[in-house]
Amino acid sequence: MSPILEVKDLQTSYGTVNVLAGVSFTVEQGETYAMVGESGSGKTTVIRAIAGLAPAQAGSVKFDGQEIRGVGERAMRPLRKDIAMMFQDPTGSLSPRLTIRNLITEPYKIQGMKDRDLDAEAKRLLELVNLPAHFADRYPYQLSGGQARRVGVARALALEPKLILADEPTAGLDVSVQGELLNLLNDLRERLDLSMVIITHNLNVVRHVADRMGILYLGRLVEEGTTEAIFHEPRHPYTNCLLSANPEPDPDARLDRIALKGEPPSLVKRPTGCEFRDRCPMASDICTQVPHWEVTDGHGVRCLTPRHL
Amino acid sequence: MSVTLLEIDNLSVDYETARGDLKALRNISFDVNKGEIVGIVGESGCGKSTLISAILRLIAPNTRFRSGEVRFKGEDLLTRSESEMRGLRGGDISIVFQDPMQTHNPVIAIGKQMTDIQHRSNATKAEKLATAAKMLGAVGIPDPELRLGQYPHEFSGGMRQRIAIAMALMSEPDLLIADEPTTALDATLEVQIIERLKDLQRDLGCAVLFISHHLGVIAELCDRVVVMYAGAVVESGTVREIFHNPKHPYTRRLIECDPGHIKERARILPTIPGEVPDLANLPDGCIFRDRCDQAMDRCAQVPPLARLSEGHNAACWLNHAEEVA
Amino acid sequence: MADITTDAPAKSRSELSIILAGVVRDPLGLLGLIIVGAIVFSAIFAAWIVPYNPIAMNIPDRMQGPSWNHLLGTDQLGRDTFSRVIMGGQVALKVALPAIFGAMAIGLTLGMIAGYGPKWLDNLLMLLFDTIRSFPTVMFALAVVALVGPSLQTVVFVVMATSIPTYGRVARTQTLTLRNSEFILAERAMGASVARILGVHMLPNIIGVLAVLAAMDIPTVIALEAGLSFLGLGVKPPTPSWGVLLKDGYALIRQTPWLVVAGGLPIILATLGFTFLGESLRDVVDPKLRKNR
Numbered sequence: 061m062s063p064i065l066e067v068k069d070l071q072t073s074y075g076t077v078n079v080l081a082g083v084s085f086t087v088e089q090g091e092t093y094a095m096v097g098e099s100g101s102g103k104t105t106v107i108r109a110i111a112g113l114a115p116a117q118a119g120s121v122k123f124d125g126q127e128i129r130g131v132g133e134r135a136m137r138p139l140r141k142d143i144a145m146m147f148q149d150p151t152g153s154l155s156p157r158l159t160i161r162n163l164i165t166e167p168y169k170i171q172g173m174k175d176r177d178l179d180a181e182a183k184r185l186l187e188l189v190n191l192p193a194h195f196a197d198r199y200p201y202q203l204s205g206g207q208a209r210r211v212g213v214a215r216a217l218a219l220e221p222k223l224i225l226a227d228e229p230t231a232g233l234d235v236s237v238q239g240e241l242l243n244l245l246n247d248l249r250e251r252l253d254l255s256m257v258i259i260t261h262n263l264n265v266v267r268h269v270a271d272r273m274g275i276l277y278l279g280r281l282v283e284e285g286t287t288e289a290i291f292h293e294p295r296h297p298y299t300n301c302l303l304s305a306n307p308e309p310d311p312d313a314r315l316d317r318i319a320l321k322g323e324p325p326s327l328v329k330r331p332t333g334c335e336f337r338d339r340c341p342m343a344s345d346i347c348t349q350v351p352h353w354e355v356t357d358g359h360g361v362r363c364l365t366p367r368h369l
Numbered sequence: 370m371s372v373t374l375l376e377i378d379n380l381s382v383d384y385e386t387a388r389g390d391l392k393a394l395r396n397i398s399f400d401v402n403k404g405e406i407v408g409i410v411g412e413s414g415c416g417k418s419t420l421i422s423a424i425l426r427l428i429a430p431n432t433r434f435r436s437g438e439v440r441f442k443g444e445d446l447l448t449r450s451e452s453e454m455r456g457l458r459g460g461d462i463s464i465v466f467q468d469p470m471q472t473h474n475p476v477i478a479i480g481k482q483m484t485d486i487q488h489r490s491n492a493t494k495a496e497k498l499a500t501a502a503k504m505l506g507a508v509g510i511p512d513p514e515l516r517l518g519q520y521p522h523e524f525s526g527g528m529r530q531r532i533a534i535a536m537a538l539m540s541e542p543d544l545l546i547a548d549e550p551t552t553a554l555d556a557t558l559e560v561q562i563i564e565r566l567k568d569l570q571r572d573l574g575c576a577v578l579f580i581s582h583h584l585g586v587i588a589e590l591c592d593r594v595v596v597m598y599a600g601a602v603v604e605s606g607t608v609r610e611i612f613h614n615p616k617h618p619y620t621r622r623l624i625e626c627d628p629g630h631i632k633e634r635a636r637i638l639p640t641i642p643g644e645v646p647d648l649a650n651l652p653d654g655c656i657f658r659d660r661c662d663q664a665m666d667r668c669a670q671v672p673p674l675a676r677l678s679e680g681h682n683a684a685c686w687l688n689h690a691e692e693v694a
Numbered sequence: 695m696a697d698i699t700t701d702a703p704a705k706s707r708s709e710l711s712i713i714l715a716g717v718v719r720d721p722l723g724l725l726g727l728i729i730v731g732a733i734v735f736s737a738i739f740a741a742w743i744v745p746y747n748p749i750a751m752n753i754p755d756r757m758q759g760p761s762w763n764h765l766l767g768t769d770q771l772g773r774d775t776f777s778r779v780i781m782g783g784q785v786a787l788k789v790a791l792p793a794i795f796g797a798m799a800i801g802l803t804l805g806m807i808a809g810y811g812p813k814w815l816d817n818l819l820m821l822l823f824d825t826i827r828s829f830p831t832v833m834f835a836l837a838v839v840a841l842v843g844p845s846l847q848t849v850v851f852v853v854m855a856t857s858i859p860t861y862g863r864v865a866r867t868q869t870l871t872l873r874n875s876e877f878i879l880a881e882r883a884m885g886a887s888v889a890r891i892l893g894v895h896m897l898p899n900i901i902g903v904l905a906v907l908a909a910m911d912i913p914t915v916i917a918l919e920a921g922l923s924f925l926g927l928g929v930k931p932p933t934p935s936w937g938v939l940l941k942d943g944y945a946l947i948r949q950t951p952w953l954v955v956a957g958g959l960p961i962i963l964a965t966l967g968f969t970f971l972g973e974s975l976r977d978v979v980d981p982k983l984r985k986n987r
Contacts (some may be wrong), residue, residue: 235584235628241640308629309587310630
């Protein structure tokens with residue numbers, strides 16, 4: 061089976077600022093891929109560029125075999141029922157003056173599907189995300205963060221898409237309800253055979269939702285592999301730092317933290333050689349060279365001194 | 370000389386709204402001792418923001434103090450005048466807010482903002498600038514003297530938050546209130562800042578009231594923890610007691626739900642079903658009853674915040690088994 | 695998420711009733727509502743409530759002061775002033791409402807296009823707005839009147855044309871602000887057309903602000919009409935308008951001061967009434983807008 065999404069050397073620049081410096085990854089059908097990165101990594105730009113909402117000056121994005129990078133809005137429109145997006149701000153991504161019913165049936169109206177019974181669809185979708193039917197008459201400002209998120213999920217699923225692009229699906233959610241959303245996504249993914257790309261900086265989320273993951277730094281992937289492999293055998297020093305920057309809810313936990321020095325560098329003046337070396341705890345003289353992407357057993361890393369176990 | 374710095378004593382605060390009174394805080398009681406780091410853990414709607422605004426008296430016009438006292442160094446802050454409160458704020462009691470993007474005045478250079486804060490001191494301008502530079506260095510800003518002339522937008526979010534901490538600690542306050550100071554930051558920045566905060570607190574010896582919903586950070590940083598739910602304190606105790614021996618179902622479930630401790634991929638993640646109760650329409654009895662999997666008949670009565678052992682209090686009937694008979 | 699200090703109601707009442715309730719709660723708003731209500735009522739039912747025919751001349755009774763027969767006296771042609779004032783109200787609204795609604799509709803459309811469309815179009819429209827605004831209203835009126843002669847329609851046209859830039863600018867600013875919101879991005883992600891984004895998602899969020907602006911604008915427009923009529927550039931006699939009353943009263947101020955009062959007082963009342971109402975509306979609508987964002 062061909063992959064549902066193939067991204068090759070995707071590049072995005074805003075003026076002279078190079079936000080994405082060549083991102084490549086593949087998502088198989090039915091798979092959940094997590095793109096992990098911090099502020100400035102370009103993770104939000106990646107999915108927006110895939111969805112055609114942010115510019116992409118070079119590279120290729122193939123959705124189900126069809127090239128979509130840089131094609132106009134007209135060509136994208138029919139694909140918009142196959143690619144659905146979920147945004148980071150749960151209430152902010154809902155048009156404030158529409159009722160929930162109108163919000164989740166918006167995709168039908170946009171695609172001109174006038175023959176559907178929109179009330180019935182609204183009911184079906186609310187049920188799908190475990191929201192009570194009477195919520196259809198509410199407005200976004202009357203919902204909690206968790207409820208608004210579920211409305212976002214319902215809307216994304218309205219037209220039975222093949223691929224969901226989710227930007228920080230659990231951001232801002234209380235820990236006690238985070239699980240609800242993740243369980244819902246897992247469940248729906250199995251039932252509807254969805255493929256998903258999830259953007260997040262929360263590694264805890266990734267562990268329970270993603271099959272494969274990629275670590276993004278300054279607009280480039282520095283490591284990629286199965287979730288298992290990355291958590292158990294991280295190879296890139298940045299991945300190590302990310303994994304150890306996760307304090308456990310246990311006051312007696314050992315703090316063998318790998319400290320990350322300094323601040324993320326400015327995108328305007330990209331560092332030479334390995335872009336991570338100024339902050340890397342393992343940097344050495346060899347790192348003035350530019351590292352290349354190397355894959356072993358499906359586990360890719362861009363580092364001149366990677367860890368080996 | 371008493372070692373207790375801040376005493377919240379039976380504090381109850383409502384908000385008057387068109388729908389009725391929102392009972393945002395109900396009978397809140399806990400202490401902060403000198404030099405201690407106390408964490409307040411709670412999720413949305415637990416009342417953390419109301420608590421902070423009550424302590425500092427930076428309140429919305431529809432706030433009503435129904436009962437209780439907020440004693441700082443023995444004196445009830447709620448009876449102080451506004452000018453007295455202004456003297457305290459930024460002086461003996463400092464605060465760091467959540468959003469580093471909104472904390473600083475965007476049109477004034479950082480150096481000037483940091484010298485303005487020192488308005489209580491009699492030092493010369495040069496001395497104040499030197500203090501400011503020293504503080505910036507202490508929070509890890511490189512080349513502090515050069516950066517004093519820069520504006521907030523020239524710093525990243527993480528740096529701005531560090532500057533906010535520097536500004537809050539410059540007056541060497543007795544109490545630092547930190548309201549979700551790292552929630553808006555990436556994890557790697559968060560741990561950097563927590564480390565700094567720990568070092569600074571050790572050097573200055575100030576007490577810290579640290580509000581967060583991030584259990585990992587609370588576990589790492591705090592000496593004692595207060596767990597809040599929907600406007601009430603459900604449990605309080607030392608950090609070890611709370612994390613290793615929780616005595617309230619909400620605390621237990623909260624710790625279980627934190628994915629930080631679930632090491633292997635879980636097919637179904639634990640969650641607390643239901644919603645936080647409507648503060649204008651409180652249910653009878655225990656506030657957590659509707660979402661608790663161990664609720665009993667007795668829970669129709671509000672359980673008191675009972676002392677279970679030295680420094681460990683919990684509000685749950687399950688701890689009163691011997692009294693049931 | 696609802697802000698805990700203000701809280702969101704569990705059920706959504708109709709928006710209009712919420713706004714109305716807010717206005718009524720404010721004493722000045724209530725006063726404004728009453729005054730505006732009275733003016734609108736008398737404007738609509740003018741033909742039935744006028745004691746005399748406003749244009750019927752009655753020379754023997756001319757230039758009388760207020761009496762039980764003539765509440766505000768009579769003018770130089772014996773016409774009942776009170777009736778002319780009421781009819782003047784109808785004329786004022788006949789000018790203000792179409793002019794403002796027209797300006798609002800056109801300004802809204804052009805403003806949204808300027809705010810959402812390409813930069814060159816924005817620049818062009820801004821140039822257009824600035825050009826219109828730099829024209830002194832009276833000169834513009836003079837030019838139009840010279841072309842087509844004075845009439846009610848002329849006044850409506852002049853007022854509408856000169857008001858468009860105000861609404862256009864506000865609509866444009868709102869559009870620019872909302873353009874980058876997440877919900878607009880979400881609509882684009884779903885493939886919504888520009889027309890749909892502007893009409894279904896932008897417009898309802900902008901119209902509130904424009905409506906408040908319009909309410910505050912009505913007294914300005916009424917004064918404008920009065921001014922133009924005073925200069926003879928407005929409605930033709932014998933149509934009564936508050937401006938015409940002022941003009942007649944001004945000429946006869948030594949003989950009978952009541953005409954000036956009759957012309958000026960309704961303008962003052964209308965200005966106060968609409969301003970109170972407008973400000974109250976803004977206070978009610980604004981926090982709602984903020985919460986909804």
